[in-house]
Amino acid sequence: MSAAVLRTAAPILADRRRRPIGLAIAGAVALLVVLVLGVAAGSVAVAPGDTLGILLQRILGLPVPTTWTPAAETIVVDLRLPRVLTAMVVGLGLAVAGVTFQGLLRNPLADPYVLGTASGAALGAAIAVILPVRTLVLEFGLLHGLAFLGALGAVFVVYRLSRVSGLSPLTSLLLTGYAVGSLLAAGLAMAMYVSGAGLRQIFAYLLGGFDAASWLRLATAAPLILGASIFIAVRARALNGLLLGEETAAHLGVDVRRERAILLGLGSLVTAAAVAVSGLIGFVGLVVPHVVRLLVGPNARLVLPLSALFGAILMVLADLAARLLGEIPVGVVTAVVGAPFFLVLLRRARAGYEL
Amino acid sequence: MIRFERLTVAYRGRPVLADVDLEIRAGERVALIGPNGAGKSTLLRAAAGILEPAAGRVWLGGAAVGHLDRIAVARRIAVVPQQTTLPFAATVEEVVGLGRLPHEDPFRGHRPADRAAVAAAIERVGLGHLLGRDARELSLGERQLVLVALAVAQAAPALLLDEPTVHLDLRHQVEVMELLVDLNERDGTTILAVLHDLSLAAAFFPRLVLLDRGRVVADGAPDTVLAPERVREVFGVDPTFVHVGTPAATGGSSSAR
Numbered sequence: 145m146s147a148a149v150l151r152t153a154a155p156i157l158a159d160r161r162r163r164p165i166g167l168a169i170a171g172a173v174a175l176l177v178v179l180v181l182g183v184a185a186g187s188v189a190v191a192p193g194d195t196l197g198i199l200l201q202r203i204l205g206l207p208v209p210t211t212w213t214p215a216a217e218t219i220v221v222d223l224r225l226p227r228v229l230t231a232m233v234v235g236l237g238l239a240v241a242g243v244t245f246q247g248l249l250r251n252p253l254a255d256p257y258v259l260g261t262a263s264g265a266a267l268g269a270a271i272a273v274i275l276p277v278r279t280l281v282l283e284f285g286l287l288h289g290l291a292f293l294g295a296l297g298a299v300f301v302v303y304r305l306s307r308v309s310g311l312s313p314l315t316s317l318l319l320t321g322y323a324v325g326s327l328l329a330a331g332l333a334m335a336m337y338v339s340g341a342g343l344r345q346i347f348a349y350l351l352g353g354f355d356a357a358s359w360l361r362l363a364t365a366a367p368l369i370l371g372a373s374i375f376i377a378v379r380a381r382a383l384n385g386l387l388l389g390e391e392t393a394a395h396l397g398v399d400v401r402r403e404r405a406i407l408l409g410l411g412s413l414v415t416a417a418a419v420a421v422s423g424l425i426g427f428v429g430l431v432v433p434h435v436v437r438l439l440v441g442p443n444a445r446l447v448l449p450l451s452a453l454f455g456a457i458l459m460v461l462a463d464l465a466a467r468l469l470g471e472i473p474v475g476v477v478t479a480v481v482g483a484p485f486f487l488v489l490l491r492r493a494r495a496g497y498e499l
Numbered sequence: 500m501i502r503f504e505r506l507t508v509a510y511r512g513r514p515v516l517a518d519v520d521l522e523i524r525a526g527e528r529v530a531l532i533g534p535n536g537a538g539k540s541t542l543l544r545a546a547a548g549i550l551e552p553a554a555g556r557v558w559l560g561g562a563a564v565g566h567l568d569r570i571a572v573a574r575r576i577a578v579v580p581q582q583t584t585l586p587f588a589a590t591v592e593e594v595v596g597l598g599r600l601p602h603e604d605p606f607r608g609h610r611p612a613d614r615a616a617v618a619a620a621i622e623r624v625g626l627g628h629l630l631g632r633d634a635r636e637l638s639l640g641e642r643q644l645v646l647v648a649l650a651v652a653q654a655a656p657a658l659l660l661d662e663p664t665v666h667l668d669l670r671h672q673v674e675v676m677e678l679l680v681d682l683n684e685r686d687g688t689t690i691l692a693v694l695h696d697l698s699l700a701a702a703f704f705p706r707l708v709l710l711d712r713g714r715v716v717a718d719g720a721p722d723t724v725l726a727p728e729r730v731r732e733v734f735g736v737d738p739t740f741v742h743v744g745t746p747a748a749t750g751g752s753s754s755a756r
């Protein structure tokens with residue numbers, strides 16, 4: 145009797161769900177708005193009308209009358225646009241990678257960096273800074289290349305080492321990720337200690353940002369991030385199967401070992417490409433998937449595309465805020481916004497997750 | 500339907516099942532009983548093809564389970580796991596919807612037919628009133644029914660259950676048992692369930708298979724399989740703890756008492 149009363153008093157989860165189509169439309173409109181705002185705002189403000197005009201004329205080739213100065217056009221097309229689009233693609237990628245790692249590891253606290261990508265990328269970047277070699281191939285310094293390879297290399301090592309342990313695959317992956325991450329962090333600390341004048345550059349990388357964005361870097365990272373994200377999205381079935389555990393997933397027709405390896409590889413590729421162009425920007429990949437799940441439920445077919453959309457919006461906004469606050473690191477903005485949000489999520493989480 | 504042919508399964512060199520020959524025919528309702536460590540759960544997992552046999556084979560219909568891909572197995576056999584965890588909040592409908600994974604369109608996901616199957620499965624186990632609830636907030640009995648509904652939505656001709664009544668009070672145990680009988684008798688679903696409660700197994704299942712130390716030691720009707728001397732030998736307990744009778748005959752007049 146009292147249990148029945150309690151249950152009717154409890155909020156019904158389905159009532160908190162929102163229509164995914166409505167969210168997608170609202171998100172698409174919001175993304176367009178923040179993209180235009182992101183291009184218009186900055187140390188030299190270009191009027192939103194002019195910004196829109198430049199974008200329509202240069203990108204879509206529409207016959208819009210020119211009401212702006214050539215300087216404004218250069219700022220918009222060569223500086224702001226690649227920067228804003230890079231933020232968009234990186235936000236999208238980190239959110240998709242977040243959904244992937246949380247689903248794969250069945251851990252709500254997982255983020256794209258959990259299996260060592262962050263420490264691997266950071267150590268790679270730091271090594272690039274302290275090496276006395278200065279190479280520059282098509283705008284790509286050693287830093288981006290080594291960060292990318294460091295991130296992928298770290299995950300590869302974690303994956304291989306985790307397979308020889310006697311623990312269950314998931315526990316083993318998480319603990320190996322932690323151990324390898326700690327080792328790489330020690331390497332990073334050492335590299336920073338000996339870096340001398342390069343310390344500031346390493347630090348800027350660790351905090352993340354988009355001030356070094358360029359069309360060429362975007363053109364290299366975007367296909368990797370978008371391509372791998374699409375391949376993840378078509379494997380939504382496997383992520384859904386894993387919701388109730390690896391054994392249940394197998395009973396539901398998922399080839400668990402194969403899917404785990406593929407999703408791990410794709411998620412790491414997205415993360416590595418993102419951190420190579422933007423540094424380590426936290427919380428977007430952790431928080432966005434949770435918010436989307438609260439709105440539409442755990443179905444990865446909905447969570448993946450909507451997280452991509454909202455991750456992109458959030459990152460463009462964070463970059464905009466960072467610029468308006470006088471070029472502070474974007475990672476600082478996402479942490480200041482994301483951490484309190486995450487604490488709220490933690491308060492809502494229940495202790496027991498058993499079904 | 501499911502045939503185990505000289506099946507041997509080993510964990511790290513130690514045999515868990517040895518030379519098991521067993522056939523479950525289509526439409527049968529069979530309870531798998533035996534002491535802890537007898538190999539009951541292992542037998543279920545081997546039937547579902549998630550364990551590699553050391554020797555022998557498992558046949559599903561006409562095909563060896565090792566030669567079928569995961570989806571083909573999932574369309575023939577639905578498994579209700581012993582326990583499971585849910586890392587994110589999900590409604591009853593969303594959890595049961597996972598049962599449609601082997602059938603859904605790989606790109607478009609659920610179609611109206613899938614949604615209808617999910618709704619029907621939830622109604623079938625009597626959880627229609629809990630459709631939109633957070634599955635983690637339900638009572639243990641309701642959660643067990645959610646997992647059965649998921650397997651029903653999977654629409655496989657055979658249903659395998661690993662201790663479906665563990666942790667449940669007597670009323671919910673009987674509720675789950677009656678649901679299994681109904682699925683078997685009304686839909687013709689083949690049922691193979693691991694059960695610990697021998698009285699419950701005897702009351703609701705016409706055929707019991709007794710495993711001990713990886714071997715089938717008895718197979719048949721409850722009153723023959725649970726003969727007092729065998730219960731004493733295999734389980735090491737006083738056989739008067741085991742009541743063999745059907746619910747219809749609970750007056751005490753039935754066999755073996």
